[in-house]
Amino acid sequence: MSSKENTENIFKNQFESFKQTPPSSVWKKIERKMIFKRFLKYKPLSLNLWNIIGITAIITSTILITQNTTHKITKNLLTEKTVKNVITDNNIRNKSIVITDDKKETAEKTNTEKKITQINNAFNNKSENQISDKNEIEVISGNLLKENYTNSELKSNNEGKINVKLAEPHSEFSVSTESACEPAAITFLNESENCDSFHWNFGNGKTSSQKNPTFVFSTAGTYTVTLTVTSGSVSDFMSKKITIYPKPNADFEIGNKNKNLYNNDKIIFLNNSSGYSKCIWNFGDNNTSAYTNPEHTYENAGNYKVSLISISDKRCADTAYISNVSIQDLKYKINFPTAFSPDKSGQNNGYWKNSSYTNTIFHPVVNTEVSKYRLRIFNKYGTLIFESTDINIGWNGFYKNSPASSEVYVWECSGKFEDGKLFKKTGNLTLLYLRNQ
Template identity: 35%
Template sequence: MPDFTAPVAAGSTVSCPSATNTAPTLPTVTDACGNTLTPGAPVISAALTCEGTRTYTYPYTDCAGNVHNWVYTYTVEFNDFTMPANGTSTVSCIDETDVVPTAPSVQDACGNTLTPSAPTVNTITTCTDDRIYTFTYTDCEGNTHDWTYTYVINNSAPTITSCPADQTFCATTAGSYLIPVIAATDDCSGTLDYEYSISGSTTRTSTGTDASGTFAEGVSTITWTITDNCGNVSTCNTVVTIEPLPVVSLTADPLAGCDPTTINFTDQSTGNINIWEWEFGDGGISGLENPSHTYSSGTYSVTLTVTTAAGCQSTTTMSNYVTISPNPVASFAASPAVTTEDNPTITFINQSTGASSYEWTFGDGTGAMDFAENPLYTYVGNGSFVVTLLAENAGCTDSTSMIVVVKPTFTFYLPNSFSPNGDERNDMFRPFGTGWDVDTYNMRIYSRWGELIFSTTDVNHGWNGLMPDGHTEAQQDVYSVRVFIKGLDGKEHDYLKAVTVIR
């Protein structure tokens, strides 16, 4: 039997070794007689892990024992693999870039997971540099790709958590003032550097969080600067105002007087003053700018405290500033207070208190004065006289007055006859005299038979020679007269006399 013709070897190109695990489609082979031959089991070359060739060899044998092999060859050609997008993230601090990023899972073109190389990391020198991690992936054919992860550092400036508020102080003698400290935080580890610069009325610079110290009067500005490790800077300002103290001064007029005296006070302080507090030393106070105050006797210290609109105070005390002298109390007695011309000298007994000198006037129109403490004065004539004592002490005076009486000397004259004949001469009968207490006067006239002809208690009402009926004339005769009267000295006088009516 003739030999059969074997088919031409075949093959194909694939991209992955796993594709070679699929048996190829066998060709139809017939012997010389047209009978279809069945191939024997194939001989398969070793499986591939990467690129290469893998063959399937099938033997065909006819009934005559003629043998031919049919070979199918797989050629593996790897495709290049695809990389994922590079990674990136933004961080605040350099030390956050020390965390190695997780490399992505990458497969070759056939789905095999590739293991990256250890990452390479660049060196950064400033906070503005990016840190890049580079991972290299290589497949079995040698295709190589890098995957990078970039840390972008966005370091923020320090956060000022407590910038001292603006400060206002009243000036002090020392001139040193306490400023609150500044405080700040940073989003990264490391030490913050603090500096400050003062401008305006005060100029100085230093480091640290505390700018307390000397400040001049006026307005100063503290500029705080906080710097982190990356050179990021934050600033803030604090305005410090040192208000001048008011200059307190006062005057008063008068500074001395007699009880009571009203003192007028005048504030002469300088500064933007809007509050006045006066203490007058006797418990009295005032909030007026220029008050008046009435004092009783004593010596007083005066205190004035002034406050400016900024709340700055100054105080002064004028020790023993006001002296009010007590007024003397004038008083005296007269011995005797009532006398007569027979004894016209009166002793004045000074009963004043708190006086050092005296001035007496005696009220008799002569202008006579006396400066003795207890003078004697002799009056000429009778009358009521206002005696005045002026008592004085350190310019303070008091006066008092009293009336003394010098009564006339007692005299009494009673005519022994009168002629009531209407010729207007000796027509009225009455007594005459001086030194009488007229309120005690009483005169009665009787006939020789004891009949009451006339009576009166009025010294100016005399008898006109008529009978009690007021019409009948009393006959010429001798009548008895009874007169009772007291002298101004209080002595009683009782007279019984006779009077002759002449017709």
């Protein structure tokens, strides 16, 4: 079972037959509302006129006595009516309805409004004595059935004043992303309601009071970001977990880095990255590879920018470059052996042109004709023991007309190719005599 279904099932199983007995006050409110609804079911003209007149008479007389007003409430008032306030009081079982006429002329209207204020005042005075904190005031305006406020929104306190209960602050925010790679700039979008101040704690000792802050997490880890919102003295908070994954470290080298590289050479790239699970090589010649240590052969000479992207299992990436991998044209390639074993015959004074590569004469192998050439060989004391300015004449292993000793020599070779390109190379070579000689 996937966790997706799991979440739903837990709730479905638990709540399908969920029962909870509501507090008894709810039925009382329903009962009261039903009585009121039944009362309204009558058409205006069939209203129990005696009741209305009776109630009106009480109100009017109260006003007349307390305010000394001589305003009359006419009978047609009853047909075109808007009920403004209904105060239900269980203790005194007394319904008081204030009825005013919307269609009166302006002068009278002003008068009426004045009166309403007076009536309201009268009620407030009355309320102070009679309404305990258990009583609710239901304010009903306009369409009676549709726009009545719920009791949780309007409550009366024991002073008889109507207090609109402030909605509680609700902390809520969304993040640009809940997981990211270091360093990560994460934007927090505040979706809180009913609050006047914000306090962000990013879980690493850093805080902010901005509304929608952006914070840079520079090191990997799991951070619990908390937004505390406050409205007056009430506060609410919400936390979210932000996971910052470590970045891998990309690094590589070229396996044959000490050599000159030519096209058609097999070049080995060594991956020295850490913290990665996948890599992508780009050899700079439109070729790529996903091997860890790939081999690559360039078709053409040139300078190439080689890049390696190392990617962690959390898809965090790092890139390493070698921006100047120089691949030379194969035609300029000069090959020198690192060892040779001359025979002691003198070998035609070292002339090797077109001979087979038996490796008895030390000489370079070139792919292009050279127009200028000089090869010098030194022994370990720095003494020049051989020099040639003809590429066709190599060292036959003789020094001062006798075979040179078996040891390591240093060579230096410079010159110019046919097309004018200069070259200069150095290296060492080991002279070895085969045992059967």
